[in-house]
Amino acid sequence: MTIRKLWVGLATAAALGLSACATTGADAPAVQVGGAPLLRTSYGPVVGSREGASGAVNVFRGVRYAASTEGRRFQRAADPQPWSQPLEATRFGSECPQIPSPDVPVFASWANTVGTSEDCLFLNVWTRGLGDGKKRPIMVWLHGGGYVTGSGSSNGYDGSRLAERGDVVVVTLNHRLNALGYSYLGGLTDDPKYADSGNLGSLDIVRALEWVRDHAEAIGGDPDNVTIFGESGGAAKVSTLMAMEGARGLFQRAIAQSGSMSLSGFTPRVGTPLAKDLMTTAGASSVEELAAMPIEDFIAAMMKSRSRGAFYRPVVDGRSLTRQPYAPDANPVSADIPLLVGTNNNEMRLQGGLGSPENFVLTWEQLPAKLKAFTGDADVDEVIAGMRAAHPDYDASDVFFQVATFRNYRGTALLQAERKSEQSAPVYMYRLDWKTPVEGGRLETPHALDIAFVFDNVARSTSYTGPETAETQRMADLMADAWIAFARTGNPNTPALPQWPTYDTRTRATMIFDLDPQMVQDPDGEERELLQRLLPEGRGL
Template sequence: MATAVLVAGLSPGMTNAADERESSTPERPTLATRSGPVVGTREGRSEAVNVFRGVRYAASTEGHRFERAVDPRPWTKPLDANGFGNDCPQRPSGDVPVFSSWANPQPMSEDCLFLNVWTRGLRDGKKRPIMVWLHGGGYVTGSGSSHGYDGARLAERGDVVVVTLNHRLNGFGYSYLSGLSDDPKYADAGNLGSLDIVKALEWVRDHADAIGGDAQNVTIFGESGGAAKVSTLMAMEGARGLFHRAIAQSGSMSLAGFSPRLATPLAKDLMKSARVTTVEELAALPMDAFITAMMESRSKGAFFRPVVDGRSLTRHPFTPDAPPISRDVPLLVGTNNTEMRLQGGLGSPENFSLSWEQLPSKLGELVEPSQVQKVIDGMRRVHPDYDASEVFFQVATFRNYRGTALRQAERKSASGGATTYMYRMDWKTPVEGGRLKSPHALEIAFVFDNVARSTSYTGPETDATKHMADIMADAWIAFARTGNPQTSALPDWPAYDVSSRTTMVFDLQPQAVKDPDGGERELLQELLPDGRSF
């Protein structure tokens, strides 16, 4: 789409007459960025939300692969900010029918470092909380342009500023090359995607007044891979002071990053798949050829994450403990109750009708062989009403999501710093005949108050879906505003600690529950001690 690139601004050494066209609609809102002015739209139910899409926060990385992002070249004439920027290069992710309401793909390009802003005020002197969303898709796919992440309703509802963004992914953003090249410009290649987010947060800090926000009250929040990015930023010295609250939704996977010992062979294998012998050749490979090489490599274009390189990331994010540099940052962390009914169910529908005879081999993919029968026996004891499929999905959910969320909450609460709050989302979606129950990513529709944009996943907009949006969006807004998610619509929500393990269970009638499914937790924490950590 043409609008995806018109707002780009100018990369060093590039000019484009279309990019420099002057807006002819003075009634549209104008945002004066430090690089130049951009012109957006007004949206929301009251048309009082100023929206700027595809705002450049850094120059194009095309021709500068594996290098740190730099500031964009300034412009003078107002640029159109009505279309999302390019998606960052990534492998095809396939169609997931329940996500169809959210789909909003943009052209792919290495010129992709853009962000999007929703705000009710521009330079009006108000100090609104700023909520910066980090998209899901692990460290390998996704973008900030999904319809599910539209920030208009959240900005209007809570008078907050909402920001979404794109950053480099997969091998473009997380190829550790320090052992393969002595060129200092590649020294940070293992963490460029996270460093892009830091640069976007610097843009937010520098433009907080312009977008009607408070540079001293920034919340980073994300789901799945976005939550993993939140966890990583909490351990990055370069991100210190750029955010003040953190929310990790269904993605506490980055308790540990890759070590150079693991990351270097992956980079070597990528070079082998690309049929190149030097980093310079890999950097010069055409974008599509690079994506093909990733998919043919051992990583399959999917096995990337931040690297503890001793530079931008000097320790594992939450292993063996919570990072001291974010000790004073409150954390809201949680999961959905049946996360893996999405990936482990829709991706393998036979898992919805497992027999007890089939279960051991299925659990063998998740549990050490010597522990499989202990897991089955233990789960049947604490959940006597479960069938074999329910045991499989709950063990998979704990293995991939719940276990690391608990570890993160435990380690953060034990740090003695800012408070930690734990939630679980139990509302069940009616789509797919109800068999998904409370699957991965479902809460996004409610957090953003976007149920009308999420009908493929939440079903038709109803009083029930609107109620879930009311209670969850307001809790997230309250946390962004104060560091405490308590609202008048919720029962008393104490901070999380290992003595009570109080968890807010979100459903039509939310409840604060002490150690929900404690028997399952005790069993699986013992047999699966670190979940997906490395």
Template sequence: MKRAILGALLAGCIPIAASAQPVATPVVETESGKVQGLEDRGIDAFLGIRYAAPPIGDLRFMPPEKPAKDSGISDATGYGAPCMQLYTPSGPNESDVTRGIQAIFPTSTEAKIDNEDCLFLNVWTPAAGDGGKRPVMVWFHGGGYAYGSGNWPAYNGRNLAEKGDVVVVTVNHRLNAFGYLNLAEKFGEDYAASGNVGNLDLVRSLEWVRDNIAAFGGDPGNVTIMGESGGGSKVSHLMAMPVADGLFHKAIVQSGPGVVSGKPAEAAAYAADILKAAGVETSEDLVAVRADEIVDAVRKATPPGSGMGRGPQFGPIADGTIVPRDPFLPAAPEQSRDIPLLIGYNKDEMTLFVASQPWFGRLDEAGLAAMSAMLGKQAVAAVDAYRKAYPDYSPTHLAAIAMGGRFVRGTYLLADQQSRTASAPVFVYRLVWETPVAGGMFRTPHTLDIPFMFDNAQESAALVGTGEAPERMGQIMSDAWISFAKSGSPSSELLPEWKPYTAKARMVMELDIESRLTDDPEKAIRELSD
């Protein structure tokens, strides 16, 4: 127990100076046994709760199963392992900015402790066991489907739970080859679900919430699922998965619209290359091969330059059963017509990804023209449209914002599809506030929304800066997200009236120090054809 308490202190679960003696939470009874965590400045934090059996041995590449019953009291004072990681994102060169951002999203650190046994979740609640029926906000992490963790400091749910009197849950699940390796063609019906088990883990976590969250003071009848980037795609797919129907009641998609799924044949071909690289020929080999050998095989089988939509990708596949079809094409999923949706994106999504490129900050008009011409007519049109909208943008920032068009078009396509058939409202946002860090080079980058909606602006100063402005943005966005979880409408006294989005009146809340509701603010980009 002393080691668990020390680990919690070192991990920042409780502030060392706040109390000489850590305070234990109440013991909570779950379906698989009792758990106990530590109080974090008045909020009960239960970390590393096992929500499914370890997906190892004969359960590798299989749908998740309920965990075994534990007769004792499980230690929930430290995070559970994340899934084996495949990718460590590079920042804008190796700099203080890079290191600061990696402290908020510490993939490189977590790669040291990742594990195939990774099906854990974390719960923050104002009062475990008090019989309360608080809204539940379940977070699915970003990192595409290749890396990431619900344990990242930016996702710490303590502040959000306290501010909103809500229960916050973050989830780890199987990623990359462990969660999305389509083995059905190679090994038959026994592995029919293998290409989607990562998403089935998410379903299992929601079943855990349904069956256990009341003991933590949460309302299983009011569950909001939310996620950013790859997490947004996970939310989008859950809206279209029959096995997830009824497990959540509201949805939030941040910078990650999941309009289409992978194709089984392409996923099977990628899997075949990975199996070959791993030397796996039989189902017995599949169970026996070491997890690190699978990771190495993925690296060998993946063509150089893959990523960001290029080359083979991991992710859910439209297998006709678990994911019956592309989630939002040709139409929104009927099963989610009564699910209120909050969806949006950040103005300059791509600066976070391209700031390390040699041309960033050095591009001139001739270079911009050559780059956009090389990328095609759509890129040329996007640059022209953004030049009109942002005449003060440098060629570097015009190139970066134009590259983010897929976030823009995907968001509006999904919002259009949902609003055309849904009985529940759709609300769309566009974050436009610009971070001052690194001399303002990022403007409004990918992930900037996360510290604000989690009310973690102070803890994320490396990304959002310090002072009154980021604090106010945190107040605005966490208010709206909490309100949405409670009522299905992202209203706040700090915002103008937020009217729903429809295909006829595309009302979008532009989130800033002084936010404003606008009508179809990126019409020119939205209407660009692929």
């Protein structure tokens, strides 16, 4: 398995089971059908299930928030046709078309067996209350997989325990991905129906957030207390939404976990050649022809194109995205939005380790060549010497993984926190240090490990966290409660944690999540100063 294949497959395959489902009307009363929860939605009624340890969590899966995009490829989402008879909302809706992802053994606990379809604009809701007048915090999760793979239906994202634990409303969702969601066609056609093609995936998320706002009362939530949170590509989407005028007012807090990559998106200068190459590869003579080709042929062409189906980002098109999210500074659109941001300590031991196992046993002689993919024009020998001075106990593999982690994750998280801290809203920084025992312990604290703890889903995550133990539950207790506190108040402090100050460039206060959590000022500061000085800004892969 190559690093690239593992990279694009990071989001666990989501779940399908085509249930025709719906949305929820804010002024519609919640009732029961045969003991099952029912919501009368804006488009029609849906019937869900009750789950959780107490059996008190109302769950609605496969809830339609927009019409099928089939026949409307590259166009903004439309309203679904209304219905009158209750539709079952107990199975996840189809995930959006994407390139195949390889099986990643540590993600086995999270996998669901679901198919893909262009009819994929569904969301899922977990809540303890339906139309009961309570104003619960709403936590809207944006899935990982970059902008190219994944869905909101992974077992790791099951919201039952989080909703039960914190009396919050949890929402996950699907949105268009890859060339279907982020092909900039403005340079290839002046047809106005394709004008927003470069940001359709993000606009789908905005539409889902509008659904949440309009149906907050029906699902027992507070439309004025919505937190968007996500990991990896999901965190990048959080950053993008923080720069979108159309998302203003739809969320009040933001959490970016291991994915501060969208400091900047593509420009039309980058997006236009990618779209043109896709059209050429597909043998299409026009955008209309590309939009009409069978989806199987479209995906095949996308995988053969220069993008390989894996090189897509939002586009600063002057419409839905008018400037970069965090470059050269934090976008003023979200100046009043508190941000919780951080990473895992050894992120790249997943992609750079499981994807290329030889990296676990590097020699010092092999290290310079391996690091070139991450150091750009920097002096590799200076990077290595500086890392050895900062971490005398590191071997060559340790240096490789930490430099790669800094380049792809930690460095951009620091930049995001630094730039955001110049605005009025508070910023809180964290790092997860707890080490998983799986794979003989060689992964340490890898990418995506935090998901199990944030959702309090260690029992659903044993392939990644190891057996459910008091230790794994301790980590879930610490992180889930901090995330719930932040969603409720904009401050992640809890009685179980040391005092957690806001982040600034003077103290660089960082909460280290481990069995014994600690608040540390500028952790690994010597490494940070070295790599911020030498490495290029942004990702290395």
